[in-house]
Amino acid sequence: MRQTIILRSSWQVVNIGDIAHTPGLLAILEKYMPQTQVVLWPSKDFTVEVEDMICRRFPQLKVVKGTIGEDGKASNEELQMALDESSFLLHGSGPLLVGRDEAEAYVKFYKKPFGVFGITYGGYNEGEWCREIHSLAKFIYFRDSVSLQKAIQDGVSSPVMKFGPDAAFAVDLENDAKAEVFLRENKLEPGKFLCCISRHRYTPYWEIKDWPYDADKDAFNQQMKEQDNAPLREAIIQVVRKTGLKVLLCPEDKSQMAFEKEMIYDLLPEDVLPNVVYKSEFWLTDEAVSVYRQSAGLFGSEMHSPIMCIGSGIPAIVCRWEGQTTKGFMWRDIGLGDWLFDQDQEAEMSRLVPAVLDMAIHNEAAKEKALAAKQKVEKLYVEMVDTLKNCLNA
Template sequence: MQTRRDFIIQTPSIIGLILGINACSFDDKAKKRILLRSSWQTVNIGDIGHTPGVLALLEKYLPDVEVRLWASDVGNGVREMLLNRFPGLEIFTREDEVSLERAYKECDFFLHGSGPYLVVANDVEDWAEKTGKPYGVFGITYNEVNMSPKVNALLTNAEFVLFRDSFSLGYAKEIGVNSKVMSFGPDGAFAADVKNDEAANAFLSSHGLEKGKFMCVIPKYRYTPYWLIPSKNRALDVERDAVNQANKEHDHLQLRKAIIALVEQTEMKVLIVPEDETQVAIGKEMLYDPLPENIKKNVVWRDKYWLTDEALSTYAQSAGIFGNEQHSPIMCIGMGIPAIVCRWEQQTSKGIMWRDIGLGDWLFDMDNEAEVAGIVPAVLAIAQNNEEAKAKALKAKMVVESYQKENLKLLESEIEKLP
């Protein structure tokens, strides 16, 4: 039988429990939630890199906001990689209708992740129509290739739109896109910080590559030959393949010359790496096989595709990177590693971001022979003056981080407006 004394002793605990429950309920109700729409595909470490980059920024600048990831594709080990870095992150795809419906109900803000354009315009439209809740766009490219009246309207009705290169920002303004806030917003992959040191160290050690004593190079055809990737199930694109075949020697000649110059004129070794699955074979065909035999002994061809975490752990130990891709250089600059970008007409305007962050002399237009001639000297300069090159990369990183800080303040202000 409970005595008056027992009741008095137990009352503080009961009150505390009640208050605790109420506080938890209040906190849970007060917590704001962002639905991040990202993770476009897994056959390209750059497309993978968008997501951990944006997640890292949200974690850093909005630590009290819950983030849920609505992904297009997190197969091939990507889900596990993300959860290793962000334990407890809720990840779901369109097939998970229960989680999607719950996210629509419980999340307060829809954030379209970084990408080559407004990748999921239909999802942005669906969110706006079904929920009436606000949305924003983080770090995209926009030009006449992917422009449409529908997308113009979606961008205009966004709380903010961040463009990852100044050309896209100017183009959007020129055609009448008029969001409340439109500004430069660096690609989300700059902030990617996933790592797999164990795998990277094992690979580097087995191939005699020492920290700071090798450079990475990435091959690429003008059009990604998705028809060569079984999971994409695409038919041969005859027109695009013809463009690739017509330009592949021109587009890789200077990279091979740079490899030879590095081996002959410096103590650097060279690691040929892929950014997407197709580039494993391209690296062998266009870079490794044509090299003189005496050069090959100091060159390593990576014969398997990898994930973003192992790539970042590898790049972090290199003296720098060069080649025909963009996102590995983006992630390198995010770590303060020197990075040269070669681009051409068939690529979007995203390469212009190199000028936007102060790296214009590390950007080369492969359709301009006067610029092409500067590739080998630029690569050699990074190898021969590596500390100076790293200082330059760190300066660009600081520029990126200043924009990231401002952009996340912008998102924070939108979250604070929410009821």
């Protein structure tokens, strides 16, 4: 009998990286468990536009929405059927156990197991209640080794607890037609441009979602924005002046277009500007991946665009800071530690420009390094799927 897995994923759509978790994991399951039916259970933010994009790649995918009530019953017939027919709930990648309430209800009311593919632990999710729900999982793969050690120290006792990469490495969405138009209109030639992404210290969700304004976070963003962006501007300047490559400023979330214009594009020297393209409109994951694949590499202060680049064999440099979750440390875990920079450490950031130039000038060697990391990730995916298969066959 064909088994059914409920995939609890798709947390929000204002960020192409958060979108990427879901098609990445769907691609992994399609490759290694093709006979298993997967039902996607997304969060309420899931939009028709994003659903259509994912379903173009996975046309047989069934999507159910809704909640489990206090009586254990689903809020609609489609979700109820999926819960009844399923044999396992798989929690997708994310910054924490985002679907903890659904996982807990699934175990409590349906007496069925769940497991976790590639999350961060710590900071957002600590305390006794958190330890208990994590320990109910049949397995937890943490997307960075720092999270794994933190969970062990906190006494989380899931039977299988290991490092396992974020599922977004496996994204294979594409929109080559739209990407080709964009590249042609902006005179960006394949292999002759780098991508750069910058961001606020705290994502200003009050600008892009129905969230209340946070004055403290906004003030800290304003305080740190010059420190964080000066090295990126200098890297762009040196790339343009010394390599002949162009640079594309592009967003990972909806708050970044205006920010990149303010802190990078508008402050570049006049001789550099003609070779810098500023993307003023947001894009979805499929177009972004198609553009990244045509680039010589990416650098900046985001995480999932670099992940999607490495998943396509494209070099990517990551800048991070202490206030973020520990997900950035996965770069060390997959052999890319010298492409990881702490923006609060002056000594590290002094090496950023040389690293970006080296990636641009010795691009074939950089691509080989990216490919080696990709292969390491793929081997770990096999192990993660084998653990899931063992749970299903138990």
